[in-house]
Amino acid sequence: MNKKHKQHHEEHIDESWLIPYADLLTLLLALFIILFASSEMDSKKYNSIMRSLNSAFTGGSSFFDQPQVVPIMEDPASDLNKKLEEAKQLSEKQGAEQEQIRKETAELQELKQKLDRYIQDNQLTTQLETKLTNDMLMITIRDNALYASGSANVKPEAQKLAVTISDMLTQYPQYQIEVSGHTDNVPIRNAEFETNWDLSAKRALNFMKILLQNDKITANRFRAIGYGEFQPIDSNDTADGRAKNRRVEVSILRTIKSPNVIGADGKKQ
Template sequence: MSKKRHEHHEEHIDESWLIPYADILTLLLALFIILFASSQIDSKKYESIMKGLNAGFNGGTGMFEVSNIVPLNVSPNAEKKKEDETKKEDKTQDQNSQQDQQLKAMFEKEAQDLKELQEKLEGYIKDNGLTTQLETKLNEDMLKITIRDNALFQSGSADIKPESQMLAQTISSMLSSYKEFNVEVSGFTDNRPINTREFQSNWDLSAKRSLNFMKFLILNDQIDPSRYRSIGYGEYQPIDTNDTVDGRAKNRRVEVNILRQLKASGAKSFIP
């Protein structure tokens, strides 16, 4: 008896459900991307992602259209924080503007005060026939008063002549009306060497002359000595040639420099 061979037919599982399942997973992935992007405050970045998804899934427009979408999970304090930062920036700008205006006003007042002091000195020089012995020069850094040495000292001496003490007193009196300025008194000589028991070099002579003249200025109790200093330059900063008598006479001098507290660059002068 022949046995009937039953052929075993393998059953195939219906996998058609994978297609919608894959679509659902794709949509879920897209949804999570949207949620992640919308949680960021950067709206430009969010819009860029949405446009990219639209282009990928719908040819550019469709279910991910973002023109009317409001970003999700935006912090309720974000707008207030942004507003506070804007106000803070505006306040800082206002303060900087006020400081700039104050500095400008101070700078202009200094210039006006020094111009006024120069006019007083020029009037005194003219009225007393001192045009060959004194001169003034005003620039953005200081008012410079230049005094020939023979108007103050005997040759080779650092003692102020008795007849010149009135000149020193007058300058001191004028300076006392402008207390806010710092003052530097500088001494200079020509290049002819000196070697005496009192002065071994031109350094010593110029330093002693500037110091003595400064001491005379601050005898006025209306002057603040902490704003004054003296310095000797010897022969090393001539303003004319040392080859002529007139040139050497110009180089032997004392300078009183009334310094501006605020220079054009905003820097302070030597005393804080």
């Protein structure tokens, strides 16, 4: 009798522990599947998944009982289209800038040729030179071509040069113009100017005023700056070097600056 009762008891072992165990296995399986799927997602999507899991673990008794889960996937096609559109807009902007650079370079090269021809025709090669850079077309004029020593008054014979430059600039109204004065490092000694800064600023201003006598030029395109001796282009230890440092520069500024000058033929200079 006891033997039969013992066998009957063994056939009805309590297996209720299997239910939470199965739920745990199911939850772990879901977690591993999600983590595996997220291994190829970006950080934004991964964070979204983590928020969803956190909501599931803290907000209810079961992962699958949550009625509101943060979306974990984005539309791949929409994301790709957005990136393609951004790339297209960037390409169009860069293309427009490159075209503007080529156009400006062609115009400034044309102006440079006109100036170089004027310099050659008037035998001014020792007094004037032009240079096209990434930022500007610069006209450099030695101070002895424009002023007497220690003076800021433009020589009468040099005013013709200013008028010629002014006439050329009227053909290029889109550019800003900077007129800058420079000296050597020898201190100025006269009653009119206390420092080389004063002298360089006054020289730049006086030359700019002659350029602005042309009624076809608008004054808001121009600015005058005096740099004194603080931007030398040669050594101040020799007479020739000091002579080169004493100068006026008329700079026609590009509207778009490029790391490399692009010529009219599309090639980098």
